[in-house]
Amino acid sequence: MKTFEYRGATGLDDGLEPGAMFLGGGTNLVDLMKLGVATPDVLVDVNRLGLDAITDLPDGGLRIGAGVRNSDLAADPRVRERYPVLSGALLAGASGQLRNMATTGGNLLQRTRCRYFMDATKPCNKHTPGSGCPAREGDHRNLAILGASEHCVATHPSDMAVALVALDAVVNTSGPAGERSIPVTDLHRLPGDEPDRDTVLDHGELITSVDLPVLGVAAHSFYRKVRDRASYAFAVGSVAAALSVEDGVVRDVRLAWGGVAHKPWRARLAEERLRGAPAGRESWLAAADAELAAARGLRDNTYKIGLMRNLTAWVLEHLS
Amino acid sequence: MRLIVNGAKHELDLDPRTTVLDALREHLGLTGAKKGCDHGQCGACTVLLAGRRVNSCLLLAIAHQDTEITTVEGLAGHPVQQGFLDHDGFQCGYCTPGQICSAAGMLDEVAQGRPSAVTEPHDHDLLSDTEIRERMSGNLCRCGAYPNMVPAIRQAAAQAQETPR
Numbered sequence: 001m002k003t004f005e006y007r008g009a010t011g012l013d014d015g016l017e018p019g020a021m022f023l024g025g026g027t028n029l030v031d032l033m034k035l036g037v038a039t040p041d042v043l044v045d046v047n048r049l050g051l052d053a054i055t056d057l058p059d060g061g062l063r064i065g066a067g068v069r070n071s072d073l074a075a076d077p078r079v080r081e082r083y084p085v086l087s088g089a090l091l092a093g094a095s096g097q098l099r100n101m102a103t104t105g106g107n108l109l110q111r112t113r114c115r116y117f118m119d120a121t122k123p124c125n126k127h128t129p130g131s132g133c134p135a136r137e138g139d140h141r142n143l144a145i146l147g148a149s150e151h152c153v154a155t156h157p158s159d160m161a162v163a164l165v166a167l168d169a170v171v172n173t174s175g176p177a178g179e180r181s182i183p184v185t186d187l188h189r190l191p192g193d194e195p196d197r198d199t200v201l202d203h204g205e206l207i208t209s210v211d212l213p214v215l216g217v218a219a220h221s222f223y224r225k226v227r228d229r230a231s232y233a234f235a236v237g238s239v240a241a242a243l244s245v246e247d248g249v250v251r252d253v254r255l256a257w258g259g260v261a262h263k264p265w266r267a268r269l270a271e272e273r274l275r276g277a278p279a280g281r282e283s284w285l286a287a288a289d290a291e292l293a294a295a296r297g298l299r300d301n302t303y304k305i306g307l308m309r310n311l312t313a314w315v316l317e318h319l320s
Numbered sequence: 321m322r323l324i325v326n327g328a329k330h331e332l333d334l335d336p337r338t339t340v341l342d343a344l345r346e347h348l349g350l351t352g353a354k355k356g357c358d359h360g361q362c363g364a365c366t367v368l369l370a371g372r373r374v375n376s377c378l379l380l381a382i383a384h385q386d387t388e389i390t391t392v393e394g395l396a397g398h399p400v401q402q403g404f405l406d407h408d409g410f411q412c413g414y415c416t417p418g419q420i421c422s423a424a425g426m427l428d429e430v431a432q433g434r435p436s437a438v439t440e441p442h443d444h445d446l447l448s449d450t451e452i453r454e455r456m457s458g459n460l461c462r463c464g465a466y467p468n469m470v471p472a473i474r475q476a477a478a479q480a481q482e483t484p485r
Contacts, residue, residue, distance in 0.1 A: 023380075026383070027378050031360055031378060035359075043380075071429075095457055096426060097373045232458055
């Protein structure tokens, strides 16, 4: 590990000197530092900024402090009752130990687990721009089928973020340039020709909280994740959905996919197909197909197209 | 640098890169917590941080100076230790300190009513075999001694209920 200076953040608008990074729970960053993929000169610890509360918003929504641990968020009774898809997504991710450290802000900003990105000795346009992408011809079984570019086929690894995208959550940030709010759907980028940039955040811009809006349909929501073993593995594909059906017709729906793209994928084309459609397997499959029309598989991950089709139908059927 | 481990305060002169795991093993002589993968994937390094189970290989010591750390050495006599002895919950023993710390932390989570990925809404049995396996999935055992760990943990849970610690 490259050596670094350590200091505690003194305020929300502290910002970061060049070469510095924020340290939250550290469950991803410390690992990447050991691997030589992250090489910060300075670590600015944000754990003592008091960002660890979940508070009720006046309109009935919830504000989640960026420092709230994944395990505490998953166990919060308000989240379990009003946004079960979020609790389910959090509990489907990582392990008890990791969830006790990992923070809400850090979970959103975790990096891909693509094996070429995780290996500082391999070419990778994400850790070394311009060095190439061996994944396209190499190991890409668990990489993207949607929104990828010739420069990067990585997937975003978070489960939590998939639920937040489905729930129309908003991140609030603070930095030297001031404060702003960004829908989580717009926080993460597609790789394009700049795969080294995961998000739209500026250097030194700190996520301070995530707001969950009032969303009636969210009380009837579910997260299902497919992985290579029964627990404690990243998704090969996942579905976050909220659904309300009245008189056999879809009244409202939210749908997002994980493990298929460089960002948590809000399936808006499928949602459009579903609103007003008769509830049933034919509608579920037609909606999934509409979203998957743009999917492009590589040699070893084309199976994900069929997997997401079936998984989406299963989750919507389960909720209907 | 200060570390508070098993109730004792220690003054140490450590490189900022030192993890809690390395501080425990290399500088404090507490070799109970094991280095397995050193990347947060195996759970052998599990300790309790302010009573909550965490992977000590992913904690920078410099960032955790004022929080009580409990290692397996600090859990001597815990019902989980007795459970593992009574049910032969190990083979080679390398993962065992992490399993014991993890199980101790997990039982506290269950006592607080915290859900797991397999908890159904309004489910009240948070310690079924399925629950124990899911909740302990962050601790790998290459010997595959899992079948005996499940009753070991079940026994510890029952004992903990009888005699609250």
